[in-house]
Amino acid sequence: TVDCGTNSAVSIDAAKAAGADVVVLDHHQLGGPLPAAEAVVNPNREDDLSGQGHLCAAGVVFLALVQTARILRGRLPDAAPPDLLGLLDLVALATVCDVVPLTGVNRAFVVKGLQMARQQRNEGLAALARVSRIGEPVNTFHLAYLIGPRINAGGRIGDAALGSRLLATDDPVEARTIAETLDRLNQERQQMELEMLAVARVEADAELAGGNGPAIVVTASSNWHPGIVGLLASRLKDHARRPAFAIAFNANGVGTGSGRSVSGFDLGRLVREAAIAGLIVKGGGHGMAAGITVERAKLGALRAFFEERAAAEVFRLQGEESLAIDGALAAEGATLGLLDALEKAGPFGAGHIPPVFALPRHRLADARPVGTNHIRAELQSESGGRIQAIAFRAVDTALGEFLFTNRGKPVHVAGSLSGNHWNGNRTVQFRIVDAARA
Numbered sequence: 001t002v003d004c005g006t007n008s009a010v011s012i013d014a015a016k017a018a019g020a021d022v023v024v025l026d027h028h029q030l031g032g033p034l035p036a037a038e039a040v041v042n043p044n045r046e047d048d049l050s051g052q053g054h055l056c057a058a059g060v061v062f063l064a065l066v067q068t069a070r071i072l073r074g075r076l077p078d079a080a081p082p083d084l085l086g087l088l089d090l091v092a093l094a095t096v097c098d099v100v101p102l103t104g105v106n107r108a109f110v111v112k113g114l115q116m117a118r119q120q121r122n123e124g125l126a127a128l129a130r131v132s133r134i135g136e137p138v139n140t141f142h143l144a145y146l147i148g149p150r151i152n153a154g155g156r157i158g159d160a161a162l163g164s165r166l167l168a169t170d171d172p173v174e175a176r177t178i179a180e181t182l183d184r185l186n187q188e189r190q191q192m193e194l195e196m197l198a199v200a201r202v203e204a205d206a207e208l209a210g211g212n213g214p215a216i217v218v219t220a221s222s223n224w225h226p227g228i229v230g231l232l233a234s235r236l237k238d239h240a241r242r243p244a245f246a247i248a249f250n251a252n253g254v255g256t257g258s259g260r261s262v263s264g265f266d267l268g269r270l271v272r273e274a275a276i277a278g279l280i281v282k283g284g285g286h287g288m289a290a291g292i293t294v295e296r297a298k299l300g301a302l303r304a305f306f307e308e309r310a311a312a313e314v315f316r317l318q319g320e321e322s323l324a325i326d327g328a329l330a331a332e333g334a335t336l337g338l339l340d341a342l343e344k345a346g347p348f349g350a351g352h353i354p355p356v357f358a359l360p361r362h363r364l365a366d367a368r369p370v371g372t373n374h375i376r377a378e379l380q381s382e383s384g385g386r387i388q389a390i391a392f393r394a395v396d397t398a399l400g401e402f403l404f405t406n407r408g409k410p411v412h413v414a415g416s417l418s419g420n421h422w423n424g425n426r427t428v429q430f431r432i433v434d435a436a437r438a
């Protein structure tokens, strides 16, 4: 089993009774006794002293393969060694998409894996890069926002095996066919997500109305697709700036829910406590994300339990929330040379964020919606330097409202620099994360 199994003692006993040997390769925190598998390889076992708890499941698999190859090399000295480094493109993809911190060995996986991905040796990844119209060397942003969602789109509303078939195939024709199918499923998924998100936001805003609102937003519906609750939870968490759950109930009143946390709050632990308290059928996860199965009749009690256990800590974390700015910059100072120098410290992502700059007192020369819900802007310094800027998923947010209503005015903005490839040209782009009136 990969990315599961640690908390599935019953299923593993059944598999063993049916004659299967079971090896668990997982990274989830343990909620009860270890399952009776042949091996449970998990850096988050309480008796694991490796300090590698930040690995994603693919990283665990990779290191298990490295060790297996090492053992086999001793036993079969004449056999050709497997090309494990050639698989790091997939490890990098999983590491970025699982949003584990890009520190330690994870960062090494992503640096080497991006080099592999740029060689386009994996037919499936190459085909996905083409349908995603990635016209530049693959980077972590592409993995997280263009390639990852398309692979997951298969599992969310179509056929979960499509993604694994795509990544395993050596046949460029099959790769193209599957990549095009996933691209179409991804478009359908985006549409479905927008409709469900609109409903979820209304529900979340109603909960938040007046006072502090709940420490943990819990939204639920019988009309949601259970494959999309993780995405909904993630958007609600950003919207409400606190941990959030989205739960899809089936016709029998049993809900599949997913939760996403804010940094510093251990959601996996809270869910395990709820399981022990008998408020959910089952649940598990890690610090930043958790999954639950819950009966509709227990939803009220679960909400109360969450508030009782989490409110003090969540509101304390909210009070401490701030944006750390590394330096100030003028538009004309944001050069390709500076960007190249900064990127040497990358790749950036979860747990290793890019330097945050303030552009003080720049005129917001333009701000208009682009794509589904992004905002493209242009900023001009007091001495006339200009830089293109983008605020992702900002339409319908406080930041978006600010940008639209302050066109032409001087503003302070904060964010990071990124490269933008267009028609063979590379330019510097400013990713806005926050803004204030100057």
Ligand SMILES: [Mn+2]
Pocket (backbone or CB within 6 Å): 003, 027, 056, 057, 098
């Ligand atoms: Mn996982």
